[in-house]
Amino acid sequence: MEILCSHEPALKNPTLIAAWPGMGYLAKISVDYLRRRLDAKKFAEVKFYQNAIIYKDSLAELPSIRHRFFAVPDRDLIICVGDAQPSIPEEAIKLAEKVIDFAKGLNVKRVYTMAAYPSDYPDEPRVYGVFTDISLRDELERHGVEFIEGEGAVNGLNGVLIGVAKSKGIEGVCLMGEIRYANVPQHLSSKAVLERLTSLLGIEIDTTQLEKRAEKIDASIRKSLNEFQDIGEELKEEEKKIRYIS
Template identity: 35%
Template sequence: MLSLPQRIVVEITQMPILKNPSLICGFPGSGFVGKLAIDHMIEQLKAVSFANMFSSSFPPQVLIQPNGTTDLMKNTFYYYKGETSDLVLLGGDAQPVTPESEYEMAEEITKICDKLGIKTIYTLAAYITGTFTKLPKVYGTSTLEQIVKEFHNYGVSVMNSGSITGMNGLIIGVGKRKGITGICLLGETSGYVVDAKASKIVLEALVKMLGLQLDLTEISKKAQDTENLVKTIEEQMGHRTTGESLHMPQHDKKLGYIS
């Protein structure tokens, strides 16, 4: 069988000049936890796009835009200029579907980090439990032990086992080898629904760490929609939970894998 080369194409419209920037990534994954979070940040901060990233390892489809046109699947870089430091936000439509292209994309992202002077990467992801939880937690890991020791200041529980799959994990691992500090914040989610509640608690932890002012009104409304959906699912399953969670038997909670 003929093996075609995989390609990553980065189209930069204008490279911004930033002061002390950090990169925040949220890719589509389980519960869309990271994507909902980063999309909310982009909208609320009125971040400006400056580059698109395309991959031949994205799903082979085009997306219909609000104006009725079509476009290839892509991930997009945005920037936001703050009072004391700036942010680069990376979100988009998909993650690559092969390990080779995931590593290649992570390398390309760190190249852009180098051009912009980015020394810290935050990724926003999902901590999958297979359980509907009334009081979900935020878990965290970092490439620096000192940062891990400070998680308790922000209400973040330390991950001390398991793995982080996909781009939300790979980027901080590749960045570590380039001298970039990596932090991953993970919202606890069942993995069965689009979980804005998990996105909201991740954002709450992130803004504390960054000292950032961010309006969470819209994501809070979506989080309430998630709660209503879970309640409906519980009722349809005939469960009236008296504790904190509803367990779904077909998922192994000990996996603790992340996306």
């Protein structure tokens, strides 16, 4: 596993923002939206191979998964985006260590990741924070981040990365947005997470497109639920007829 760097961007003490696909696609949606809005430029990439092949018409290939690094020099930011997560836990740790070692070489002092927190929230999704140093709590709270009492876990690279960062002397924060559906893109939750993240970074971005996408998906879900409800009512009526005939 090797990181291929095309050039070294003009960065001072950058912050790393990293994301891999997870529940509700929250992390990937958030970071992809952010990098496009900030016009981040790619400067490095690491290719990772899965423990499987793919084939088409019986012709096999070994697929590689891209993990790309983008720079925003005027904001002193590095954005890392992965197309997929390693399927083996040990490989996830190796990749996390590779990313953090690379970040440390660029003088990164803090890492942000994002993850989903399943919840049937009533109105606006809340954003919770998990951090690697208690000194970060007050700062996160000032920017509207809430906290979870008790114990829990953040699975996958979006959690593992900040744990590896801590072991290597780098601050880590995982922002978790409430989601209603694990297998449906959660644009409203991504918007909520991005609002907290950009507040922490001291930057502003327009999140209108995320709102529009959220409204479109919500309308589609409501339509599907209504159709299921109509089918359910029809089945009940048919069942009544059958009982009456018998």
